[in-house]
Amino acid sequence: xxxxxxxxxxxxxxxxxxxxxxxxxxxxxxxxxxxxxxxxxxxxxxxxxxxxxxxxxxxxxxxxxxxxxxxxxxx
Amino acid sequence: xxxxxxxxxxxxxxxxxxxxxxxxxxxxxxxxxxxxxxxxxxxxxxxxxxxxxxxxxxxxxxxxxxxxxxxxxxxxxxxxxxxxxxxxxxxxxxxxxxxxxxxxxxxxxxxxxxxxxxxxxxxxxxxxxxxxxxxxxxxxxxxxxxxxxxxx
Numbered sequence: 212x213x214x215x216x217x218x219x220x221x222x223x224x225x226x227x228x229x230x231x232x233x234x235x236x237x238x239x240x241x242x243x244x245x246x247x248x249x250x251x252x253x254x255x256x257x258x259x260x261x262x263x264x265x266x267x268x269x270x271x272x273x274x275x276x277x278x279x280x281x282x283x284x285x286x
Numbered sequence: 287x288x289x290x291x292x293x294x295x296x297x298x299x300x301x302x303x304x305x306x307x308x309x310x311x312x313x314x315x316x317x318x319x320x321x322x323x324x325x326x327x328x329x330x331x332x333x334x335x336x337x338x339x340x341x342x343x344x345x346x347x348x349x350x351x352x353x354x355x356x357x358x359x360x361x362x363x364x365x366x367x368x369x370x371x372x373x374x375x376x377x378x379x380x381x382x383x384x385x386x387x388x389x390x391x392x393x394x395x396x397x398x399x400x401x402x403x404x405x406x407x408x409x410x411x412x413x414x415x416x417x418x419x420x421x422x423x424x425x426x427x428x429x430x431x432x433x434x435x436x437x438x
Contacts, residue, residue, distance in 0.1 A: 221399045243399060245369075252370035254340030 213278060215271075218243040236278070239271045291324035318348040326352060331359045331433035333389065337366050338373035346377065350384060359433035360386050363424055367391040387431050390424030392417070 214230050216222070219240035230237050241247070250260045258268040298310050314325035314332075326332055332353050336346040346362070353360045362381045367374045374391070381388050393416070401411030412418055428434060 218399055221396065222403045243396060245394060248366070248369055248394065252337070252339040252342075252366075252373055 213238040213275065215239045215241065217241045236274070238274055239267060288320040288324045291321050295325070316345070318345055318352060322349065323352060326356050326358055329356075329358050331361065331428075331431065333361050333363055333428060335363045335365050336377050338364060338370040338377060340373070343373060343376055343380070346380065350380075350386070359431075360384070361389045361428065361431055361433070362386050363390040363392065364388065365392050366394040368393045387427070389427035389431065390420065392420050392424065 213236045214226070215238050216226050219226075220242040227237065229235075247257050247261075250257050258264050295310075295312060298312070302308075302310050312325050312329065315321045332349075334346055334349050334353075336342050350360055362377065364374055364377050378388060380386075395417040397412055397415055397417040398408055401408045404411060408421055409418055413422075
């Protein structure tokens with residue numbers, strides 16, 4: 212299991228503290244960004260709409276793959 | 287989930303009767319699933335809060351159908367109305383074509399998220415800022431609709 216924190220820059224540290232206490236990895240943090248909201252309103256996928264986010268999503272996929280492989284090995 | 291909504295509404299009704307209160311506000315969940323159906327049945331009126339997004343417009347159309355089925359009068363509030371003017375215009379047109387009053391056009395404002403982070407309602411967080419002033423106007427508009435005046 213892992214977490215993605217949305218509007219991460221507006222909030223306080225509650226979610227991060229919770230993740231640490233529960234041992235949950237934070238896979239990505241998405242800031243509060245009007246441009247992302249506008250892109251979403253047009254029905255776009257923001258991972259594709261913003262090149263810098265495409266790379267971050269790729270990184271996240273890799274993290275998830277690593278986690279999944281580890282998880283499968285533990286069974 | 288559906289049962290939970292029914293239970294909460296039943297207890298709210300009981301409480302309102304005990305205290306002689308004449309209005310219950312039920313905050314329905316987003317989307318159009320079973321819990322939404324459970325929150326609409328038997329309501330005096332429904333306020334659909336629609337975001338001007340592709341999915342928001344789709345959900346709004348479904349929610350209008352649902353309320354028609356239950357014969358509940360509908361009003362519409364556009365949330366983040368300035369985020370996408372074209373989609374907001376579509377929502378306005380859908381409301382006009384359906385004869386539904388538009389009770390508010392609330393702009394995109396970080397104050398809502400900041401209030402939520404502090405665990406407060408927007409009016410507790412900042413009742414006098416632009417967002418607070420807007421919300422009060424929305425409430426006045428809701429109370430002035432024919433659906434809400436009938437039961438008073």
